[in-house]
Amino acid sequence: MSFEQFNLDARLLKAVHQFGYTTPTPIQEKAIPHVLAGRDLMGLAQTGTGKTAAFILPILQHLTTGALRHPRALILAPTRELAEQIYEHSHALGKFTPIRSTSIYGGVSKNKQIGRLKRGVEIVIACPGRLLDHINGGTIDLSGVEIVVLDEADRMCDMGFLPDIRRILKKVPQRKQTLFFSATMPNDIRDLSKSFLKNPAEVQIDMNAPAKTVNHALYPVPREKKKRILFEFLDQTGTGRVLIFTRTKHRARNLGRDMERKGFNTTVLQGNMSQNARQQSINDFKRGKADFMVATDVASRGIDVQDISHVINYDMPDTVDAYTHRIGRTGRAEQSGEALTFAIQEDASQVYQIEKVLKTKLDRRRLEGFDYGTFVPEKQFPGTNGKRSQQKSSARNRRSNGKKYYHSNKSRSTSHKN
Numbered sequence: 385m386s387f388e389q390f391n392l393d394a395r396l397l398k399a400v401h402q403f404g405y406t407t408p409t410p411i412q413e414k415a416i417p418h419v420l421a422g423r424d425l426m427g428l429a430q431t432g433t434g435k436t437a438a439f440i441l442p443i444l445q446h447l448t449t450g451a452l453r454h455p456r457a458l459i460l461a462p463t464r465e466l467a468e469q470i471y472e473h474s475h476a477l478g479k480f481t482p483i484r485s486t487s488i489y490g491g492v493s494k495n496k497q498i499g500r501l502k503r504g505v506e507i508v509i510a511c512p513g514r515l516l517d518h519i520n521g522g523t524i525d526l527s528g529v530e531i532v533v534l535d536e537a538d539r540m541c542d543m544g545f546l547p548d549i550r551r552i553l554k555k556v557p558q559r560k561q562t563l564f565f566s567a568t569m570p571n572d573i574r575d576l577s578k579s580f581l582k583n584p585a586e587v588q589i590d591m592n593a594p595a596k597t598v599n600h601a602l603y604p605v606p607r608e609k610k611k612r613i614l615f616e617f618l619d620q621t622g623t624g625r626v627l628i629f630t631r632t633k634h635r636a637r638n639l640g641r642d643m644e645r646k647g648f649n650t651t652v653l654q655g656n657m658s659q660n661a662r663q664q665s666i667n668d669f670k671r672g673k674a675d676f677m678v679a680t681d682v683a684s685r686g687i688d689v690q691d692i693s694h695v696i697n698y699d700m701p702d703t704v705d706a707y708t709h710r711i712g713r714t715g716r717a718e719q720s721g722e723a724l725t726f727a728i729q730e731d732a733s734q735v736y737q738i739e740k741v742l743k744t745k746l747d748r749r750r751l752e753g754f755d756y757g758t759f760v761p762e763k764q765f766p767g768t769n770g771k772r773s774q775q776k777s778s779a780r781n782r783r784s785n786g787k788k789y790y791h792s793n794k795s796r797s798t799s800h801k802n
Contacts, residue, residue, distance in 0.1 A: 411587065620753075651673075708741070
């Protein structure tokens, strides 16, 4: 199937091809026709499947006719990073049309947002808290909204946004098209959908399961040697961009600092940073100024970088859903990726929960040449072995496909100076 079969405006098709899309992903193929037909939709799909374009393209198509310079589409997102990602997609895919978008979230100037709204926009991408500020202050008028999207609806639930969402949805016209997208379906989201969706089409793509293009591996390690095994792994392995997750903001800062000292081009993303600093960190990673990002779960949604070759769980995530969203940063848009977890003895129960969702055992690996001391990986996680040849082969194959991969501290630290 091709994007031409959706009968999109020629200006949108031009932007689609410039954006790098070739064929629709499964969620796009299934969802776009329903949205173009004007139906409400419940879309269940894991992160990294291309669902942003599944609603942005039909919205842009709808807005190519009708009045301009007032909000006609409202997209709600749980985090600033996701809101900014959706805005970038909207801007890029609508670049050849007169349709304007803006993003609204906290942590940045409200006056600048008011200025953009006064100049006139058709698509508003917003986090609930700041949007309510604008609603209560009379600086935004939602009376002309024709389409409402809740993206990452399950995350909205986790973050306690449901009361805000209900208040917002009461401010838009009853006659509208409503789209919910979620990776999981908690009861709160199901109840909300029954209240606001009318005879919705349902599209489900591997609910609760990570993308099939991701390989999963487990590296058992003693707690005190996590940092050492990370550095040795990166020295031994060909990688592209690497996203490394920690459990706490303090650990993210410290690990990022230590990686810089070791010569790795590294940036950090964690919740205590200002919005400008967070966006700068994302931009550095996305544009290749940094090959490595160390982050908390603030980066598990809303980081859209296509060529992340490895996601490394330096710390085991707290939940299976968190694992799914973390590793969804690699293997995106049907590209291959590696998801690696450094597991300590206390992580065993969580490993088994993850394996239930994946419906397969994580590949146990022992890093060749690493000094484990008295720690025996095979006893902590049976089945561990040294699968180094497979790693080297996969890295070599990816390099042959034209992607940029690195081999040593020295090459990483100088890769952007040449």
